[in-house]
Amino acid sequence: MDKNQSTGLLFEISRPGRRAHRVGAPDVPEIPLETLFPGEVLAETPPALPELAELDVVRHFTNLSSKNMAIDCNFYPLGSCTMKYNPKRHERIVALPGFGAIHPLAPDSVSQGILELVYGMQKILAEIAGLPAVSIQPAAGAQGELTALLVAAAYFRHKKDYRTRVLIPDSAHGTNPASAALAGFEAVTVKSRADGLVDFEDLKSKVDNRTAVFMITNPNTLGLFDGQIAEITKLIHDAGGLVYLDGANMNAILGITRPGDFGADMMHYNVHKTFTGPHGAGGPGSGPIAVRDFLEPFLPSPVVVKTNNGYALDFDRSLSIGRVHGFQGNIGVLVRGYAYILTLGPKGLREVSEQAVLNANYLLALLKDAIEVPKGDRCMHEFVASARLLRREKRISAMDICKGLLDHGYHPPTVYFPLVVPEALMMEPTETESKETLEEYAKVFKAILAESAETLHHAPHTLGISRPDEVAAAKTPVLRWKN
Amino acid sequence: MSYVANTASEQKAMLETIGAASVEALFSPIPESLRLRRDLAIPGPFAEQDLTRVMGRIASNNRSVDDLVCFLGGGAYDHFIPAAVDTLSMRSEFYTAYTPYQAEASQGSLQAFYEFQTLICQLTGMDVANASLYDGASAAAEAVLMAMSVTGRQGKIVVAETLHPHARQAISTVLANLGPRIETVPCPGGFLNPTEANLALDDTTACLVVQNPNVLGGLEEMAELAQKAHAKGVLLVASVDPISLGILKKPGDYGADIVIAEGQGLGNPLAYGGPYLGLMACREEFVRKIPGRLIGQTVDRNGKKCFVLTLQTREQHIRREKATSNICTNQGLYALRAAIHLALLGPQGLKETAISCTQKAHYLANKLLASGLVQLEPDRAFFKEFTVKLEASVACKWTPREIVDRMLKEGYLAGYPTGNWLVGKGDCLTIAVTEKRTKGEMDQFVEAFARVANH
Numbered sequence: 001m002d003k004n005q006s007t008g009l010l011f012e013i014s015r016p017g018r019r020a021h022r023v024g025a026p027d028v029p030e031i032p033l034e035t036l037f038p039g040e041v042l043a044e045t046p047p048a049l050p051e052l053a054e055l056d057v058v059r060h061f062t063n064l065s066s067k068n069m070a071i072d073c074n075f076y077p078l079g080s081c082t083m084k085y086n087p088k089r090h091e092r093i094v095a096l097p098g099f100g101a102i103h104p105l106a107p108d109s110v111s112q113g114i115l116e117l118v119y120g121m122q123k124i125l126a127e128i129a130g131l132p133a134v135s136i137q138p139a140a141g142a143q144g145e146l147t148a149l150l151v152a153a154a155y156f157r158h159k160k161d162y163r164t165r166v167l168i169p170d171s172a173h174g175t176n177p178a179s180a181a182l183a184g185f186e187a188v189t190v191k192s193r194a195d196g197l198v199d200f201e202d203l204k205s206k207v208d209n210r211t212a213v214f215m216i217t218n219p220n221t222l223g224l225f226d227g228q229i230a231e232i233t234k235l236i237h238d239a240g241g242l243v244y245l246d247g248a249n250m251n252a253i254l255g256i257t258r259p260g261d262f263g264a265d266m267m268h269y270n271v272h273k274t275f276t277g278p279h280g281a282g283g284p285g286s287g288p289i290a291v292r293d294f295l296e297p298f299l300p301s302p303v304v305v306k307t308n309n310g311y312a313l314d315f316d317r318s319l320s321i322g323r324v325h326g327f328q329g330n331i332g333v334l335v336r337g338y339a340y341i342l343t344l345g346p347k348g349l350r351e352v353s354e355q356a357v358l359n360a361n362y363l364l365a366l367l368k369d370a371i372e373v374p375k376g377d378r379c380m381h382e383f384v385a386s387a388r389l390l391r392r393e394k395r396i397s398a399m400d401i402c403k404g405l406l407d408h409g410y411h412p413p414t415v416y417f418p419l420v421v422p423e424a425l426m427m428e429p430t431e432t433e434s435k436e437t438l439e440e441y442a443k444v445f446k447a448i449l450a451e452s453a454e455t456l457h458h459a460p461h462t463l464g465i466s467r468p469d470e471v472a473a474a475k476t477p478v479l480r481w482k483n
Numbered sequence: 484m485s486y487v488a489n490t491a492s493e494q495k496a497m498l499e500t501i502g503a504a505s506v507e508a509l510f511s512p513i514p515e516s517l518r519l520r521r522d523l524a525i526p527g528p529f530a531e532q533d534l535t536r537v538m539g540r541i542a543s544n545n546r547s548v549d550d551l552v553c554f555l556g557g558g559a560y561d562h563f564i565p566a567a568v569d570t571l572s573m574r575s576e577f578y579t580a581y582t583p584y585q586a587e588a589s590q591g592s593l594q595a596f597y598e599f600q601t602l603i604c605q606l607t608g609m610d611v612a613n614a615s616l617y618d619g620a621s622a623a624a625e626a627v628l629m630a631m632s633v634t635g636r637q638g639k640i641v642v643a644e645t646l647h648p649h650a651r652q653a654i655s656t657v658l659a660n661l662g663p664r665i666e667t668v669p670c671p672g673g674f675l676n677p678t679e680a681n682l683a684l685d686d687t688t689a690c691l692v693v694q695n696p697n698v699l700g701g702l703e704e705m706a707e708l709a710q711k712a713h714a715k716g717v718l719l720v721a722s723v724d725p726i727s728l729g730i731l732k733k734p735g736d737y738g739a740d741i742v743i744a745e746g747q748g749l750g751n752p753l754a755y756g757g758p759y760l761g762l763m764a765c766r767e768e769f770v771r772k773i774p775g776r777l778i779g780q781t782v783d784r785n786g787k788k789c790f791v792l793t794l795q796t797r798e799q800h801i802r803r804e805k806a807t808s809n810i811c812t813n814q815g816l817y818a819l820r821a822a823i824h825l826a827l828l829g830p831q832g833l834k835e836t837a838i839s840c841t842q843k844a845h846y847l848a849n850k851l852l853a854s855g856l857v858q859l860e861p862d863r864a865f866f867k868e869f870t871v872k873l874e875a876s877v878a879c880k881w882t883p884r885e886i887v888d889r890m891l892k893e894g895y896l897a898g899y900p901t902g903n904w905l906v907g908k909g910d911c912l913t914i915a916v917t918e919k920r921t922k923g924e925m926d927q928f929v930e931a932f933a934r935v936a937n938h
């Protein structure tokens with residue numbers, strides 16, 4: 001049986017006159033549209049959308065789905081993305097009308113359940129962070145970064161202490177410098193040492209009274225916990241700056257150490273990573289931020305508060321930076337995150353990090369003799385291997401290895417990030433994978449390294465397509481179908 | 484309960500292979516002084532059946548639009564969602580995948596997003612659409628940043644007072660530390676007067692941001708606004724209701740340069756405000772300035788058609804502080820839902836939906852007017868949402884907020900008190916009607932409204 005059903009574009013399988021969804025005539029007396037609207041605003045014809053029967057649509061998207069790898073089908077050790085199992089129970093819960101069919105502008109009196117949940121989530125996220133004040137508004141990690149940097153800017157402006165720079169390690173994710181620029185700061189890069197941790201001397205030379213914020217990812221993007229963190233945060237605080245923690249790697253430290261306790265003043269969570277909101281092939285995420293008490297007045301408006309009459313949205317926040325989201329944030333993802341945390345409880349949450357770190361170290365142990373892991377043979381929840389030597393000696397690049405893995409049914413690691421490791425392969429197995437999955441993967445990984453460069457250069461061989469021509473795609477972009 | 488697979492004995496064997504004495508030893512890089520040596524003070528654990536009960540209790544403390552008849556809009560609408568949207572988007576292969584970085588393993592999502600981009604272009608009449616932004620309000624902020632970059636103008640941006648206040652706030656939050664001034668043109672007549680708009684525009688203005696239908700529900704004079712903007716080299720950013728495009732002219736046809744929208748109405752549940760779907764489309768020539776992911780068609784090594792993430796040099800992971808935006812994770816699953824929704828609707832389904840909304844909204848408006856309790860404010864053409872001003876005889880007894888609260892007891896979400904959003908509208912209520920509402924519901928709504936107002 002050929003499982004690779006044809007999936008012509010919706011526009012190619014469209015046939016004039018086909019219908020799926022019908023609304024039917026309204027059950028009220030109809031008034032001619034021409035009398036309701038000035039003629040010039042009415043379209044002559046509706047948009048030329050494709051015309052399909054319901055089965056056409058169902059078969060199309062079902063067959064398309066079979067062209068994806070996904071956590072439910074494949075081991076997916078994509079570093080920095082925390083591709084853990086997404087529990088099915090969450091999907092049933094968020095589909096309840098009491099979560100799915102509630103209006104964001106409904107009076108608080110009919111939204112007490114969701115307000116209670118958000119309030120509870122604010123408290124939980126504050127406790128895990130060791131930072132007391134939370135805004136759940138940011139829709140993803142990057143928006144959390146931007147929001148927190150805007151909070152920092154508002155705080156300094158309020159103090160009339162004008163600071164212009166945000167310092168960022170060279171190992172940081174691209175969203176960090178992009179968010180800094182968007183918030184109106186100059187992004188200044190801080191070097192990493194050979195062992196992958198922050199070069200304290202370089203940092204020291206760049207910290208001064210222009211420093212608004214130092215953004216650090218800890219554990220960092222190499223999967224290493226930077227034990228200098230207390231000295232680093234002291235250095236920044238002594239210079240009057242704030243420390244931001246990029247919380248993408250919280251899966252390593254839940255209940256083990258808290259950003260607020262190690263000196264961070266602000267952080268974001270990636271609820272879609274750490275607390276398993278499904279990634280949805282690119283989103284949605286949820287990027288709540290937690291901050292110190294003195295930054296609380298600047299958080300986005302509204303926040304959820306508890307009053308004598310129950311829970312309420314508090315808009316009365318004169319120093320707030322305002323809104324970053326149309327409503328209260330990606331609530332559906334937060335509901336899943338809340339259900340996840342409730343399921344695990346305090347011990348379960350710590351177990352997540354313990355087992356994530358155990359799994360990563362186990363995979364590292366299985367692979368370290370086969371491929372260079374430049375930043376040490378221990379890690380936190382992820383590690384970064386390098387195909388630098390393989391590339392030089394056997395002409396096998398990190399990307400070749402990825403494509404080889406695809407042929408064996410594995411989603412590849414994150415490649416070419418962080419930028420400080422040449423030919424980087426960043427692997428994060430997460431806590432939900434079993435020992436034998438890791439062993440099987442390691443075996444395949446080693447077998448791939450033994451394959452000829454020739455074979456790997458042509459991989460993948462077994463998916464519906466071979467490697468796409470990305471250069472052509474960017475040179476003459478075709479971004480939509482046209483007839 | 485943590486979804487961990489490995490048993491204690493497996494964990495022990497793994498530690499042996501690693502050469503670590505204990506799991507605890509793996510955490511030795513974290514200085515002891517920084518360790519948390521107590522349990523987190525958080526609730527749980529709960530077994531699945533207990534969790535289901537607890538979450539069910541929380542959900543039951545919310546009153547949904549299955550329970551209250553919804554005439555509330557304000558940027559989030561109770562449109563019907565066909566079952567196939569849920570079934571298809573909830574396929575594991577879609578919802579448990581990551582961003583399609585590895586094209587060969589993601590052709591399903593990539594093609595679906597390419598189709599989404601095409602559908603949004605067809606809907607808006609624009610050349611290029613991205614693969615989604617967070618929501619309508621953040622799309623407005625992104626559009627303004629994009630307009631600054633396209634025009635090279637950093638002096639100011641001009642927004643209509645009738646642009647949704649949440650979008651206005653998102654714009655001002657994001658611009659807080661960047662150069663441009665925001666000039667908000669007052670709209671006392673309930674719409675942006677093109678002559679007034681023209682006075683605000685100058686050769687330092689990057690863009691004019693207008694919403695159509697606007698926050699009161701009324702239509703703006705988009706063609707004339709486009710003309711005025713273009714005459715001064717200003718881009719027109721049009722924020723639209725995608726459902727309205729079943730009957731209204733496409734923004735591309737009246738000269739919009741950047742189109743943004745809240746895409747919630749395209750198959751996405753109300754869900755207390757998110758996840759929603761930020762739509763953005765623009766003219767071809769701005770393509771290298773657009774924020775967010777773009778999917779392009781290309782060929783593989785055997786010449787076979789396929790899809791990839793493209794023009795990534797605009798993005799943060801390559802360009803870092805010089806990127807067009809910081810966005811990384813977007814609203815992929817909700818873009819997929821919108822694509823499925825539009826594919827199910829097709830041109831006729833979209834048109835029928837738009838007509839049904841329009842006819843029902845006008846039925847309700849006329850019925851409310853006939854009750855003598857309210858006036859239309861402003862008395863302008865509207866689509867599915869309209870604003871009414873309470874007659875003095877009612878306003879002397881009740882505020883719109885009180886009417887809304889009392890209508891809740893009658894089983895209705897009666898609308899939004901407009902005065903929360905716009906000055907001078909303290910006696911007004913903004914009411915939305917989707918295709919889901921029935922004549923019976925509306926007749927009863929008017930009766931209840933009269934009861935409440937006259938009480």
Ligand SMILES: Cc1ncc(COP(=O)(O)O)c(C=O)c1O
Nearest residue numbers: 080140141142173248285811812
């Ligand atoms: C280290 C790091 N920081 C920030 C982000 C940005 O988060 P998001 O994609 O949720 O915006 C990511 C996500 O890929 C990340 O890995």
